[in-house]
Amino acid sequence: MTAPATPIARPDALPEVDVAPGRARPRARVRDGLVEGWLRGHTLLVYLFLYIPILVVVVFSFNATQRRVTQWEGFSLRWYESVLHDTVVQAALFNSFRVAIATAILATVFGTMAALALQGTPRWFRSIFEALTFISIIVPEIVIALSTLVFYSTTFDVINQLFHVRFKLGYETIVAAHALFNISLVLLLVRARLSGMDRTHVEASYDLYGTPWRTFWQITFPQLLPAIVAGFLLSFTFSFDDYVITFFVYGAGLTTLPIYIFSSIRQGVTPATNAIAAIMLLITLSVLVIGQALVWRNARRSGQRGAQASVAGMIAEQSG
Amino acid sequence: MTISTEVAKADDEGPRRSRRSALVTGLLVLPASAWYLILLVLPLLIVLVMSFGNKGRFGGYEPAFTFANYADALDPNRITPFVTSLVLALSGTFLCLLTALPIAYYIATRGGSRKSLLIVLLIVPFWTSFLIRTYAWLTILGPEGLAGFIGDVTGDSSFRILGTPWAVLLGVVYGYLPLMVFPIYVTMERMDRTLIEASKDLGATRWATFRQVTLPITATGLITGSILVFIPLMGEYVVPAILGYGRVFLIGNQLVLQFLDSRNWPQGAARAVVLILIMLVSVVFYLWFVNRGRRTRDVSVV
Numbered sequence: 287m288t289a290p291a292t293p294i295a296r297p298d299a300l301p302e303v304d305v306a307p308g309r310a311r312p313r314a315r316v317r318d319g320l321v322e323g324w325l326r327g328h329t330l331l332v333y334l335f336l337y338i339p340i341l342v343v344v345v346f347s348f349n350a351t352q353r354r355v356t357q358w359e360g361f362s363l364r365w366y367e368s369v370l371h372d373t374v375v376q377a378a379l380f381n382s383f384r385v386a387i388a389t390a391i392l393a394t395v396f397g398t399m400a401a402l403a404l405q406g407t408p409r410w411f412r413s414i415f416e417a418l419t420f421i422s423i424i425v426p427e428i429v430i431a432l433s434t435l436v437f438y439s440t441t442f443d444v445i446n447q448l449f450h451v452r453f454k455l456g457y458e459t460i461v462a463a464h465a466l467f468n469i470s471l472v473l474l475l476v477r478a479r480l481s482g483m484d485r486t487h488v489e490a491s492y493d494l495y496g497t498p499w500r501t502f503w504q505i506t507f508p509q510l511l512p513a514i515v516a517g518f519l520l521s522f523t524f525s526f527d528d529y530v531i532t533f534f535v536y537g538a539g540l541t542t543l544p545i546y547i548f549s550s551i552r553q554g555v556t557p558a559t560n561a562i563a564a565i566m567l568l569i570t571l572s573v574l575v576i577g578q579a580l581v582w583r584n585a586r587r588s589g590q591r592g593a594q595a596s597v598a599g600m601i602a603e604q605s606g
Numbered sequence: 607m608t609i610s611t612e613v614a615k616a617d618d619e620g621p622r623r624s625r626r627s628a629l630v631t632g633l634l635v636l637p638a639s640a641w642y643l644i645l646l647v648l649p650l651l652i653v654l655v656m657s658f659g660n661k662g663r664f665g666g667y668e669p670a671f672t673f674a675n676y677a678d679a680l681d682p683n684r685i686t687p688f689v690t691s692l693v694l695a696l697s698g699t700f701l702c703l704l705t706a707l708p709i710a711y712y713i714a715t716r717g718g719s720r721k722s723l724l725i726v727l728l729i730v731p732f733w734t735s736f737l738i739r740t741y742a743w744l745t746i747l748g749p750e751g752l753a754g755f756i757g758d759v760t761g762d763s764s765f766r767i768l769g770t771p772w773a774v775l776l777g778v779v780y781g782y783l784p785l786m787v788f789p790i791y792v793t794m795e796r797m798d799r800t801l802i803e804a805s806k807d808l809g810a811t812r813w814a815t816f817r818q819v820t821l822p823i824t825a826t827g828l829i830t831g832s833i834l835v836f837i838p839l840m841g842e843y844v845v846p847a848i849l850g851y852g853r854v855f856l857i858g859n860q861l862v863l864q865f866l867d868s869r870n871w872p873q874g875a876a877r878a879v880v881l882i883l884i885m886l887v888s889v890v891f892y893l894w895f896v897n898r899g900r901r902t903r904d905v906s907v908v
Contacts, residue, residue, distance in 0.1 A: 321812065329724075332705060335780070337729045346745065356750040396637040403634030406627065415635070418642040423832075425885065426841025428858050429878050432865045433649035436875070440652060440667070466645045467640050498627075507826040511869030528841055532687045534865070544737050551848060555744050570734050589736035 311339035349421065357554050365561040375562060380545040382526050384457065389464040389525035394518040396465070397472025398510070401480060402502075404473075419470045427467075431534035436465045438535060455537025463523040463535050472517035472525070479513035512581045519577035523570045575600060625789035650882075657875035667871050675876030688880070690856040694771065695839035698778040699786075702835050703828065705779065706786035710827075711820075713787075724790070732784040740777050740848050747773055747849070769851040777845040779797030782838065786831035794820070826896055833892045854883050857881055 297465055350362035352520060359399050369375050402525040404412055422430070442453040483506070491501040543566060623808070660670040678684060713724045731739060745751055747767040757765035768775050805815040821828075843858030853861060857877060866876030 325708055325712045325716065328708045332709050332783070333727060335698045336728070336783070339746060339780070340731060340734065342745055343738065354750065355745060362772060396641065399634040400638035403631040406631040407635060411635075415639065415642070418646060422642065424837055424889065425775050426858075426881065428841040428843050429653075429863055429881060430646075431647075432861055432874065432878055433653045434645060435865060436871060437645070437649035437658060438651050462645060466641055469641055473638065474658075512695070527737065529737045533862075544735065547737060548743070548844075548848075551741055551744070554746070555741075559741075563735075563741060566738055567734050571730070573896060574730070574733050605698055 295484045343560050344564045344567065347557060347564040349560075350556050351557060355557055356558070365557045368563070369558050369561045369565070374541075375543075375546065378541050378543045379565075381540050382455075382543040385460050385464065385532075385540075386526035388461045389468055390518050390522040392461065392465045393468030393472050393521040394514060397469045397517060398476050398514055400469070401473045401476035402506075403478075404477065419473055422470045423474075424451055427530045430466065431463075431531045434459075434466075434531065435534040438595055455535055456540050459535045459537070460532055460540065460542075461525075463531050464528060467531075468521035468524060470518075471512070471520055475513045476510055477518045479510050483509050485524075515581055520571050523573055526570060526573075527566070630664050643734075650714055653875045653878055656751070656872050657879045659872045661870050661872055664869075666869065675872050676880070679874055679876045679880055685766050687855050688877075689856060689861045690771075691840055691842075692884075693840075694774060694854075694856065695836050698775055698782070698839050699832050700834045701775065701779045702783055702786040703832060705783060706790055706831060707828070710787050710790035712790055712796075728784050728787055736781055737844055737848075739781060742847050743773070743777055743780070743849055744768065747776070768849060769853050770822075771850070771854050773849040774854045774856075777849040778842060779847060782835045785834045788828040789830040789834065793824040793830075797823050807871060820879055829892055829895050833888060836888060841881060841886060 347365060348361050348363070349355065349356050349358055350360040350364060352359075367471060377467045407415070438459055444592060445451065446453055483593075487509075488501055491505050496504070527544060529540075529548060532542050532545055532546070536542065543562070547559065547562055547566070550556075551560075607614055656667050658671050658673070660668040660672065660674075662668040679688075684856065713721060717724055747753055749757075749766070753765055753767040756767075757763050793838070799824070801819050802815055804813075805819045810818065841858050841861075842856060843862055846854045846856045846859055847862075851857075859880075861874055861877060864870050
């Protein structure tokens with residue numbers, strides 16, 4: 287933005303103009319131009335910084351090479367083929383899906399339920415609940431992971447001895463642990479949407495003798511839908527991508543894709559690992575695109591503003 | 607006539623309906639509350655209790671009341687992982703801040719119609735797997751990438767980036783940068799632009815306007831972003847494990863070691879509690895800062 291000369295005379299700028307009428311302004315303009323250029327250049331560099339690593343992984347996953355990862359020997363899909371035929375990868379992929387879908391459903395249903403009811407709870411309860419939501423999001427993942435492991439292990443010891451059952455770490459423990467963070471996430475998204483919601487439709491519905499049940503499904507729910515969808519998709523991807531919590535509570539019974547990738551990284555970068563990584567990127571990105579499309583379609587039907595209904599916009603808003 | 611019966615009926619139904627709605631409310635918050643209680647409060651309490659205990663004969667826990675684990679965690683000879691984590695988290699946060707500030711400023715003030723596109727472009731990498739984004743740097747920084755190139759140029763064939771603190775620092779800045787940009791962007795976006803106009807009209811230079819108007823108003827965003835980055839950085843495990851080859855040894859690495867490998871849970875628990883305390887201190891500082899800002903703004907309005 288090259289600043290146009292201000293029409294109002296600036297008091298302390300006047301003498302400067304008197305002394306050197308021809309010089310001060312071009313110099314200021316050059317400086318402005320430099321600042322603008324630097325801002326734009328910096329922004330461009332940061333975007334490159336964000337995307338180049340991802341591109342490198344995707345590009346080299348198509349490399350036909352047998353040996354060195356970065357030595358380009360032509361385009362090939364062979365690594366995708368070999369990876370997708372690998373039964374271990376197949377199992378890991380399937381497990382990740384299983385965990386992520388269950389987590390997303392649990393988190394979305396329970397998070398939305400709590401968000402709807404929280405306004406009607408006593409004040410002391412709400413304060414504690416909000417503090418716990420905050421804690422579950424802000425505590426470093428590794429602390430949640432290790433305390434969950436310790437909790438599972440100690441309670442399972444007690445329960446297994448008392449009731450002669452054999453609870454152990456596996457699918458259920460991973461889903462339950464993943465759900466904690468994601469319930470809080472859905473809760474925040476839905477509550478934000480709820481607080482910005484237009485109440486007049488709800489009141490109109492009650493005035494027209496709509497039952498609470500019908501009012502909810504016909505008025506409140508459609509308005510909350512973008513937040514609920516965003517919450518579901520976010521929960522899915524967070525659970526699908528999670529490494530740290532899974533690593534602590536998977537108990538070697540159930541390998542997810544991130545666990546598999548992490549263990550294969552230890553043997554160095556290979557085109558095959560690049561292919562698995564690219565597949566994972568593809569899955570999470572298509573989830574994002576599908577969700578965005580759903581929200582947009584819903585927004586067009588109900589005539590909301592596009593920007594407001596954007597999944598990404600909602601996430602950006604939330605983290606602010 | 608009809609109206610009066612209606613009113614009477616409504617009054618009659620009042621208490622019953624409110625009792626029923628209280629029940630519905632209770633049922634709706636029950637699952638989430640159960641999750642918080644069982645998978646958050648209880649586990650953290652167990653870790654707290656365990657941090658005062660002894661190591662069991664086969665790993666695990668033996669009841670006791672001792673401060674030995676804390677003494678061990680804070681022993682000057684064994685405190686290195688904490689110090690390394692703290693240095694790395696502080697410098698990582700600072701680097702994120704330096705990188706994020708211009709870009710947030712650019713999007714908020716110069717974004718125009720491309721604003722939402724630019725924000726979406728920031729979110730897309732953040733949406734994808736942290737593990738894979740970290741892994742991606744292995745090729746770039748490796749001996750066939752940047753390190754090899756620098757080695758060729760300087761003639762030092764043993765030049766390495768991976769396995770050094772610099773690789774870890776780069777990895778964490780890369781991983782957490784969006785978390786810093788969003789809050790700064792949001793506060794800058796919501797800022798009252800007329801204040802900048804006013805400052806310019808009063809003859810302030812652009813730098814003075816930025817320093818004296820934009821920066822103080824967006825301080826909340828800067829601090830929020832710093833907290834959002836600093837806290838997960840303190841407990842980071844994935845980046846030092848992958849890009850630091852485990853040679854850059856942070857608290858996260860030590861916790862994994864103590865909980866999963868050597869199974870010395872009480873010692874690990876004490877370190878986890880110290881980590882939580884560091885987190886609490888930074889959150890309290892954050893709340894104090896935000897409220898302090900609010901108070902001074904109120905005063906300045908009067």
